[in-house]
Amino acid sequence: AQSVAQPEDQVNVAEGNPLTVKCTYSVSGNPYLFWYVQYPNRGLQFLLKYITGDNLVKGSYGFEAEFNKSQTSFHLKKPSALVSDSALYFCAVRAIKAAGNKLTFGGGTRVLVKP
C-alpha cells in the first residue's frame, strides 16, 4: 500500500520569505512523486513531478522540490513567496507499476502568505 503524509495543516509565511511545504511518503519500490495546487473553488493544477534523475525538480511558478530517498521525503520549496501563492497544496505518490496511474494524496497543506 502507498501513503503520503503532510504533517502541517497550515503554513504561514510572510511575502518575500522562503516557503517550504513538507511531504513524506511510503510506497513499494521506486516512486513517482507529484505536487498539485488548488486555488479556492478550482480543480487541482499540476506543479511538478519527480520521475527519475536529478533529485531537485523545478516546476511551475518558481516552485521546486527535492526528492530524498533515504528520508522518503519530497518537500516543496519556493525561495521567495508571493501573496498569490496562498492556496491548498497536495503531495501525491504513485508506485511505478500502479495500474491506471492511480495516485495517493496527502491530506493537504494550506499555505497563507501574508503581505
Next chain:
Amino acid sequence: NAGVTQTPKFQVLKTGQSMTLQCAQDMNHEYMSWYRQDPGMGLRLIHYSVGAGITDQGEVPNGYNVSRSTTEDFPLRLLSAAPSQTSVYFCASSYSGGPHQETQYFGPGTRLLVL
C-alpha cells in the same frame, strides 16, 4: 482543448436519490479516474478506468458505479445517495504512455450536498 469538464458544478440531493456526475475529456487520454475530496483527507480514489470498457475500484468505491463506453466520457453514478457522500468530486485523466503519462489533469469539480 476544453481539457477535463465536469457537470453539474453543484448539486443538492435528498437521501436515497440517485444521480450521475458527468465527466468528459477531449485530450484522447486512455486513463480516467474519479476522486472525492473531504477536509483533511486529501483526495481519495473512487473508481478508475484504463480504457473504454475497462474499469476498476479504487480506495472508496462503495455506493458508486462507473462505466466507460467511450474514451471521452466517464460518468459516476450514485445509486442511493447518503449524507456521507457529501463531498467535492473530481474527475481526472492522463495518458497511458509517453513522456507525460504520469501527469493527471483534473476537472473543476462537482460539489455535492446530500441532505
